[in-house]
Amino acid sequence: MERYGSYIGGRWVVARDHRENVNPSDTSDIVGLFAAGGRDDVDAAVTAAREAQPGWAATSPQTRADLLEAVAARILADVDRLAELLAREEGKTRGESEAEVRRAAQIFRFFAGEAVRLTGETQDSIRPGVTVTHRREPVGVVGVITPWNFPIAIPSWKTAPALAYGNTVVLKPAELVPASVIELARIIDHAGFPPGVFNVVTGSGGVVGDAIVTHPGVDAVTFTGSEAVGRGIAVAAAGRFAKVQLELGGKNPLVIAADADLDVAVDCAVNGAFFSTGQRCTASSRLIVDHAVYEPFTERLRARMAALRVGHALAPDTEIGPVVDDRQLDTDLRYLELARATPGASVHGGDLVERDTKGHYLAPAIIEGLDNQAVVNREEIFGPVAGVIRVSGHDEAVAVANDTEFGLVAGICTTSLALADDFQRRSQTGMVMVNLPTAGVDPHVAFGGRKRSSYGPKEQGAHARDFFTEYKIAYVRP
Numbered sequence: 502m503e504r505y506g507s508y509i510g511g512r513w514v515v516a517r518d519h520r521e522n523v524n525p526s527d528t529s530d531i532v533g534l535f536a537a538g539g540r541d542d543v544d545a546a547v548t549a550a551r552e553a554q555p556g557w558a559a560t561s562p563q564t565r566a567d568l569l570e571a572v573a574a575r576i577l578a579d580v581d582r583l584a585e586l587l588a589r590e591e592g593k594t595r596g597e598s599e600a601e602v603r604r605a606a607q608i609f610r611f612f613a614g615e616a617v618r619l620t621g622e623t624q625d626s627i628r629p630g631v632t633v634t635h636r637r638e639p640v641g642v643v644g645v646i647t648p649w650n651f652p653i654a655i656p657s658w659k660t661a662p663a664l665a666y667g668n669t670v671v672l673k674p675a676e677l678v679p680a681s682v683i684e685l686a687r688i689i690d691h692a693g694f695p696p697g698v699f700n701v702v703t704g705s706g707g708v709v710g711d712a713i714v715t716h717p718g719v720d721a722v723t724f725t726g727s728e729a730v731g732r733g734i735a736v737a738a739a740g741r742f743a744k745v746q747l748e749l750g751g752k753n754p755l756v757i758a759a760d761a762d763l764d765v766a767v768d769c770a771v772n773g774a775f776f777s778t779g780q781r782c783t784a785s786s787r788l789i790v791d792h793a794v795y796e797p798f799t800e801r802l803r804a805r806m807a808a809l810r811v812g813h814a815l816a817p818d819t820e821i822g823p824v825v826d827d828r829q830l831d832t833d834l835r836y837l838e839l840a841r842a843t844p845g846a847s848v849h850g851g852d853l854v855e856r857d858t859k860g861h862y863l864a865p866a867i868i869e870g871l872d873n874q875a876v877v878n879r880e881e882i883f884g885p886v887a888g889v890i891r892v893s894g895h896d897e898a899v900a901v902a903n904d905t906e907f908g909l910v911a912g913i914c915t916t917s918l919a920l921a922d923d924f925q926r927r928s929q930t931g932m933v934m935v936n937l938p939t940a941g942v943d944p945h946v947a948f949g950g951r952k953r954s955s956y957g958p959k960e961q962g963a964h965a966r967d968f969f970t971e972y973k974i975a976y977v978r979p
């Protein structure tokens with residue numbers, strides 16, 4: 502069984518303790534043994550990152566662009582192997598995994614371009630002869646803490662902009678899925694980045710994650726994961742005046758209007774609620790359906806749902822891979838039990854599925870008959886489970902869609918431009934989708950939500966520079 506260390510200061514550091522990375526499609530398959538890093542590893546990584554940062558910031562933007570482009574090319578050259586590894590460690594289908602790996606390459610390619618595109622601003626002072634410049638500079642050392650549901654794309658969309666703009670990085674992947682990030686570190690190492698520019702410490706959130714967040718040498722922390730952990734990180738980072746960016750949960754509504762094209766609506770619902778096993782912060786976990794189309798929509802949805810093939814992530818006919826681990830499966834089952842025990846609810850699907858290999862297989866489920874106040878329609882489940890809520894008319898649909906503590910993304914299926922436009926304006930979310938699944942965003946576009954879904958500047962696209970750079974304002978009298 503191969504053992505992997507952390508990547509610190511351009512070297513692979515041998516670890517004392519390791520943790521198994523288990524394949525959720527087949528729990529007898531151990532992907533590898535990964536370092537259970539400690540605070541001393543974080544300290545060494547931050548020291549290396551601090552030493553490397555001024556030199557990295559001083560490199561030509563073209564050098565940074567060339568190196569990021571080399572990472573993109575190396576990812577693409579190895580797509581098959583990386584996709585298979587990702588599917589093995591996370592449980593996404595082979596197709597979903599390949600799409601994610603390609604997305605990681607697109608992200609590195611996009612930020613290669615951004616490295617040479619960074620601009621500042623100038624303005625005239627109110628004092629004659631004086632010019633004011635706003636110049637963007639790197640923040641310094643960025644701590645990156647990532648979740649298990651996008652093992653290579655999320656680490657890439659935090660790392661690529663950090664590096665493009667001259668920061669150095671200490672990254673902690675989720676303990677459930679360290680393999681893809683270790684491969685990314687190998688690629689970055691082979692591409693020829695200076696030692697210390699990119700560092701990875703694997704290990705638990707409570708130890709390695711906390712050490713990154715509280716380390717005085719880390720200038721900024723970018724995090725994606727649960728609200729509870731994000732809240733603690735925000736408090737700890739703000740307490741020592743470090744910059745912080747959080748991407749948290751969602752309870753994303755997809756409205757099916759009375760005039761919706763039901764083929765489009767069912768496609769959007771199936772994709773948004775169940776693909777990637779529902780394990781996306783952008784998942785459509787509330788389907789808000791106008792009573793005029795409730796019966797035909799739910800009938801077609803149930804039929805499509807029942808036909809979805811749940812199975813081993815690497816089996817060619819699998820449409821829905823396994824749940825990531827037994828803990829998340831317990832969470833999904835607990836919410837389904839709660840729904841079944843609630844008067845008026847009817848649960849369709851949601852049974853455990855047996856396959857040739859022992860994996861965490863759960864059939865997709867919808868919960869009908871409950872209103873928007875039910876616990877299952879308020880809390881993020883993070884599994885292949887959606888609540889279906891019946892409403893009367895557009896105004897009620899908008900009110901229900903907005904009646905949540907989250908605000909990541911909202912979708913509407915309608916053939917009316919007026920309804921689509923109205924929904925877009927009134928939705929209390931960072932992102933809106935019209936006749937598209939709520940999940941699945943473009944790699945070159947800003948990403949982020951409102952309310953308790955996100956905190957700090959948006960991620961991705963050119964807007965990423967707002968987090969990964971600081972303005973320096975200079976008054977100049979020549």
Ligand SMILES: NC(=O)C1=CN([C@@H]2O[C@H](COP(=O)(O)OP(=O)(O)OC[C@H]3O[C@@H](n4cnc5c(N)ncnc54)[C@H](OP(=O)(O)O)[C@@H]3O)[C@@H](O)[C@H]2O)C=CC1
Nearest residue numbers: 647648674675676705706710711726727730749750782883
């Ligand atoms: N918005 C999103 O995209 C995501 C939301 N979630 C939500 O979070 C729930 C739980 O998922 P989970 O992976 O456990 O999410 P967590 O928030 O626990 O984990 C996200 C990352 O933070 C790390 N972490 C955990 N505790 C700390 C800490 N005290 N200080 C610093 N870092 C820490 C984790 O490490 P490690 O796991 O290695 O211990 C992981 O790398 C899901 O059911 C879902 O609701 C989950 C993933 C993504």
Ligand SMILES: O=C(O)CCC(=O)C(=O)O
Nearest residue numbers: 780781782783940941942
């Ligand atoms: O839907 C997407 O493309 C992105 C989802 C995401 O960022 C997440 O689940 O953390």
